[in-house]
Amino acid sequence: MKNRNIPKKLQDNLITIGIVVVCYILVMILSATGLLSNLLQGLLVPLCAYIILAVSLNLTVGILGELSLGHAGFMCVGAFTSAFFSKCMENTITFAPVRFFLALLIGGLCAALIGFLIGMPVLRLKGDYLAIVTLAFGEIIKNIMNVLFIGRDSHGFHFSMKDSLSLGLEEGGDVIINGAQGITGTPKDSNFTIGVILIVLTLLIVLNLINSRDGRAIMSIRDNLIASESIGIHITKYKLMAFTISAALAGIAGVLYSHNLNSLMATPKNFGYNMSIMILVFVVLGGIGNIRGSVIAAVILTLLPELLRGLNDYRMLIYSIVLIVMMLYNWAPNMIALRKKAANRFGRKKEVA
Amino acid sequence: MALLEVKNLSISFGGLRAVDDFNVSIEKGQLYGLIGPNGAGKTTVFNLLTGVYQPDEGFIHLDGEDITRLKTIEINQAGIARTFQNIRLFKELSVLDNVKVGLHNKYHYSTVEGLLRLPRYFQMEKKMDERAMELLKVFDLDGEADYLASNLPYGKQRKLEIARALATDPKLLLLDEPAAGMNPNETKELMETIRFVRDHFDMTILLIEHDMKLVAGICEELTVLNFGKILTQGKTSDVLHDPEVITAYLGE
Structure with missing residues (x-):
């Protein structure tokens, strides 16, 4: 029998955050002693972003119980709005931490707003509609970013969906978002330390939400919608709350990601369907509803292909195989029986000891 | 003034009149039973009372307040809580x-x-x-x-x-087949529990049940539904000896 009481929950949460902090210290020691390759160092900030994405998607998939296939879209919104802001304010606000803090707010709020607007009609529906709509949303956002041109000169902002020439900028004006070339020269305000702080904040938000009145309401909807309605839980409100917070956190991951890149482009690889599925793989592999699992899965699945660079071509192949194996492991009746047997044997051994 | 006052409640699904002209009046503190053969419309009555379905006709008053056509959440806040025929717990929660x-x-x-x-x-x-x-x-x-x-x-x-x-x-507790799937011992224990809930919480309880022992044991009044219509209504002992009720249950 699984025990779940409050001190144990708190202990669990502390362990999760402890793991992150210990990993951070280890990486800092490794990098100080020069044992970390350049390749890995370059991977640290994206890794932080992936962890935040995985944890935030787990809020939608595991805690709320709705399938979202467009999480990269929210990340994209956060990345572009914040990079746009930082690029505009590069010379106005010269103190990087303040600028980055504001960028985080803007990225998070914009992603939350979009999440709210999408969730409002779609979360009222039952079944797979959310998955379909979010899938479309992710692609739409990515494609809009590829044709969006915004420039600035002394008259203010210019906007076009055609090309940079049709912005009609006067001399000396600069193009901030340049269509498929995206945003270049975003100030590099994020680093690994900030990334880890954001991970810890994300974990605190998600774990505290789960262990609160609102979190219980959200999970009750997941477990039995009809019953939770019958005891007075406002279904739409709590679905929207979970979905919006999840989108906001994805936006923050996007801010972190974009402020680590010199040129930010919306390619299928970083903001497309592949990315959304990759995050979903983190969540599924780590265990749906298991926050610590998401963190660990994100780390392993990001580092593994980089460490086995020769296998990189087979990355998507490995992902699909891993997904199928996990599906069988989690849901196949034979596998469930086998796991129960193993658990029983393990449990008995423990009793003897 | 009765705690629950239902008048002329009716609903149709397509051509089927699932509940037709349902009336009931339950006093505060009463243990009231709703019985009838399978498919008689008992659960539909519960779903009407809790706002899962909206009635075509009729009204529902709870403690003098009109709760007809309110949403499920609002009805719960007005004071009706229920259990389900097929248990609906939050399985992954403690x-x-x-x-x-x-x-x-x-x-x-x-x-x-x-x-x-x-x-x-x-x-x-x-x-x-x-x-x-x-x-x-x-x-x-x-x-x-x-x-x-x-x-x-x-x-x-x-x-x-x-x-x-x-x-x-809640002011009114609706129990949908609480003894379904229980063995005689568990049913006996459940009867005690239900009676205890009524006394301890000063609760009014309306329950649907097939187990006649339980119904005869704890319900003070009964309504019998058959094909969506009220067959008979009254004191438990009178109702259970009504030849019409016996026919409805056992056939001619």
Whole structure:
């Protein structure tokens, strides 16, 4: 029998955050002693972003119980709005931490707003509609970013969906978002330390939400919608709350990601369907509803292909195989029986000891 | 003035008149039974009372308040709580948390207070824990408070569902086949529990049941439904000896 009481929950949460902090210290020691390759160092900030994405998607998939296939879209919104802001304010606000803090707010709020607007009609529906709509949303956002041109000169902002020439900028004006070339020269305000702080904040938000009145309401909807309605839980409100917070956190991951890149482009690889599925793989592999699992899965699945660079071509192949194996492991009746047997044997051994 | 007053309640699904001209009046503190053969429309009546379906005609008054056509959530807040024929617990939540979800609208703190773990969070959580444990104790579930709801044995799951419904502090409790799937011993225990809930919480209870022993044992008045229509209504002993009722159940 699984025990779940409050001190144990708190202990669990502390362990999760402890793991992150210990990993951070280890990486800092490794990098100080020069044992970390350049390749890995370059991977640290994206890794932080992936962890935040995985944890935030787990809020939608595991805690709320709705399938979202467009999480990269929210990340994209956060990345572009914040990079746009930082690029505009590069010379106005010269103190990087303040600028980055504001960028985080803007990225998070914009992603939350979009999440709210999408969730409002779609979360009222039952079944797979959310998955379909979010899938479309992710692609739409990515494609809009590829044709969006915004420039600035002394008259203010210019906007076009055609090309940079049709912005009609006067001399000396600069193009901030340049269509498929995206945003270049975003100030590099994020680093690994900030990334880890954001991970810890994300974990605190998600774990505290789960262990609160609102979190219980959200999970009750997941477990039995009809019953939770019958005891007075406002279904739409709590679905929207979970979905919006999840989108906001994805936006923050996007801010972190974009402020680590010199040129930010919306390619299928970083903001497309592949990315959304990759995050979903983190969540599924780590265990749906298991926050610590998401963190660990994100780390392993990001580092593994980089460490086995020769296998990189087979990355998507490995992902699909891993997904199928996990599906069988989690849901196949034979596998469930086998796991129960193993658990029983393990449990008995423990009793003897 | 009766606590629950239902007049002319009717609903059709396509050509089928599932509930036709249903009337009932239940006094405060009464233990009232709704019986009838399978498909008679008993659960449909519950779904009408709790706003899952909207009636075509008729009205429902609870404690003098018109609750016809309100939403399920509003009806719960007006004071009707229910259990389900097929148990609907929050399986992945602990037994304690199941009851705490029921207390959701009784103890408030904001999302921000919860996220930042402000003092009010701890105050309210403590109060919720205490209240939930009180309820669990009534149903002898306090020892299993930390178990996942799905790990409880069947009889205890039924009890937990009642505890969760009571957590919303209702005026009227609807029990949909509480003894379904129980063995005679469990049913006997359930009868005690239901009677205890009525006395201890000063509750009014309307229940659907097939187990005639249970119905005869605890219900004071009965309504018999057949094909969506009221067959007969009245004191339990009179109703159960009514030849029409016996025919409806056993056939000619």
